[in-house]
Amino acid sequence: MSKIALITGITGQDGSYLADYLLQKGYTVWGMKRRSSSFNTSRIDALFANDRQEGNPKFHYFYGDLTDASNIIKYIQEIQPDEIYNLAAMSHVKVSFDTPEYTGNADGLGTLRILEAVRILGLTQKTRIYQASTSELYGLVQEVPQTEQTPFYPRSPYGVAKLYGYWITVNYREAYNMFACNGILFNHESPVRGETFVTRKITRAVANISLGFQGVLSLGNLDAKRDWGHAKDYVEAMYLMLQQDKPEDFVIATGRTTAIRDFVRMAFHEVGIMLDFTGKGADEKGIIAGIDRDLFESQTGLEPDHLNIGQELIQVDPFYFRPTEVNLLIGDATKAKTKLGWQPQHTLEEMVSEMVQSDVELVKRNHHLKNGGFLIHNKVEDLM
Ligand code: NAP
Numbered sequence: 052m053s054k055i056a057l058i059t060g061i062t063g064q065d066g067s068y069l070a071d072y073l074l075q076k077g078y079t080v081w082g083m084k085r086r087s088s089s090f091n092t093s094r095i096d097a098l099f100a101n102d103r104q105e106g107n108p109k110f111h112y113f114y115g116d117l118t119d120a121s122n123i124i125k126y127i128q129e130i131q132p133d134e135i136y137n138l139a140a141m142s143h144v145k146v147s148f149d150t151p152e153y154t155g156n157a158d159g160l161g162t163l164r165i166l167e168a169v170r171i172l173g174l175t176q177k178t179r180i181y182q183a184s185t186s187e188l189y190g191l192v193q194e195v196p197q198t199e200q201t202p203f204y205p206r207s208p209y210g211v212a213k214l215y216g217y218w219i220t221v222n223y224r225e226a227y228n229m230f231a232c233n234g235i236l237f238n239h240e241s242p243v244r245g246e247t248f249v250t251r252k253i254t255r256a257v258a259n260i261s262l263g264f265q266g267v268l269s270l271g272n273l274d275a276k277r278d279w280g281h282a283k284d285y286v287e288a289m290y291l292m293l294q295q296d297k298p299e300d301f302v303i304a305t306g307r308t309t310a311i312r313d314f315v316r317m318a319f320h321e322v323g324i325m326l327d328f329t330g331k332g333a334d335e336k337g338i339i340a341g342i343d344r345d346l347f348e349s350q351t352g353l354e355p356d357h358l359n360i361g362q363e364l365i366q367v368d369p370f371y372f373r374p375t376e377v378n379l380l381i382g383d384a385t386k387a388k389t390k391l392g393w394q395p396q397h398t399l400e401e402m403v404s405e406m407v408q409s410d411v412e413l414v415k416r417n418h419h420l421k422n423g424g425f426l427i428h429n430k431v432e433d434l435m
């Protein structure tokens with residue numbers, strides 16, 4: 052009998068990688084998908100189509116929402132999952148300042164609804180639960196690097212909602228002897244990272260600027276530092292946590308931290324554009340210091356004639372500043388390495404390269420399909 056996994060947040064970055072990973076391990080996978088007025092399944096469409104071709108479908112979904120307990124109870128009862136991965140969340144830190152109550156409901160109480168459903172349905176001894184906790188819990192960091200023992204100090208409605216999710220998971224583990232774990236995951240990215248998180252915003256801009264569809268990239272705080280890993284490595288850690296003999300919480304991180312400004316440099320360098328940064332705060336600018344024409348041509352298929360030395364490509368817009376910021380994250384994943392045997396396989400350099408190349412291909416494809424220029428820079432979603 053194959054194991055059954057239920058993944059909330061199946062349409063998100065991690066949901067799509069985890070579904071792929073578990074299907075390859077022979078699991079039957081059920082995904083909770085919320086209703087949307089436009090298609091929201093692009094990350095899992097290929098997986099779904101492949102699965103349907105094989106004759107014995109193992110990938111299923113149902114409509115649901117973390118704010119709707121009745122629906123959560125109904126489907127957990129029907130599916131009787133061996134493992135639940137609670138990945139659904141309003142996951143954008145800046146947006147959580149605009150939607151604090153909803154974020155608390157979905158990210159905080161949503162976790163409780165999953166735990167309660169398992170308890171009410173008498174599945175506490177059958178169903179193992181993974182809770183998507185986050186390095187945002189550390190917020191105003193109390194220790195460097197951050198470990199499972201570092202005290203939390205969240206700095207956003209998102210972080211505070213996730214703090215509730217973290218502790219209610221610990222509480223249900225202790226109160227009802229449930230197999231429930233927190234993965235305290237540091238930032239992880241990929242070519243299918245949400246377009247308004249900073250890494251993807253940057254790699255999309257590299258593609259658009261180098262192909263001539265965007266002039267300038269506006270960013271917020273360039274000094275913040277993040278410990279960035281690859282989502283593919285991080286979903287493996289989620290799976291490993293639920294295969295242990297006893298439920299525990301784990302930090303998942305690379306142990307390397309990089310400033311946003313340096314990520315920008317690395318991403319533009321990938322297409323042969325060298326940047327210099329001048330000025331401070333809101334007056335800081337990133338300008339072209341050099342162009343490696345051969346690299347540019349090999350990566351984009353174009354000559355860089357629309358770009359000039361001294362041209363401004365990066366500007367700071369205080370719109371993107373957050374009311375309270377998390378300045379530095381760097382994790383120590385020694386416990387995960389020792390107990391789970393987990394080890395990240397991707398370097399930051401490899402990931403930046405993969406993301407830039409993927410976005411260059413995407414922009415070329417979109418441009419070809421639309422047969423004309425379009426200014427991605429002015430899309431509504433860029434206001435994040
Ligand atoms: P993501 O790409 O933003 O995906 C979030 C998923 O949750 C999407 O499928 C979204 O559906 C769904 N969702 C949002 N609100 C929902 C609701 N009320 N009910 C049901 N589904 C809902 O996030 P991710 O990067 O994959 O992250 C996965 C989880 O890990 C999240 O809980 C996030 O907070 C946490 N986390 C992420 C990171 C990271 O660096 N990526 C680090 C630590 C923790 P739509 O597709 O319809 O929007």
Ligand code: G4F
Pocket residue numbers: 142143144145184185186187236237238239247248249250252269270271272273275276277311371372373376377380435
């Ligand atoms: O990419 P970000 O939006 O990710 P953030 O806030 O670190 O949150 C992500 O990682 C968390 C794990 O630590 C997850 F729990 C959470 O769900 C999410 O996946 O911002 C990273 C940094 C911030 O300091 C932000 O101020 O980049 C800075 N930044 C600078 N300019 C920007 C921008 N962030 C965004 N989104 N857009 C900008 O223009």
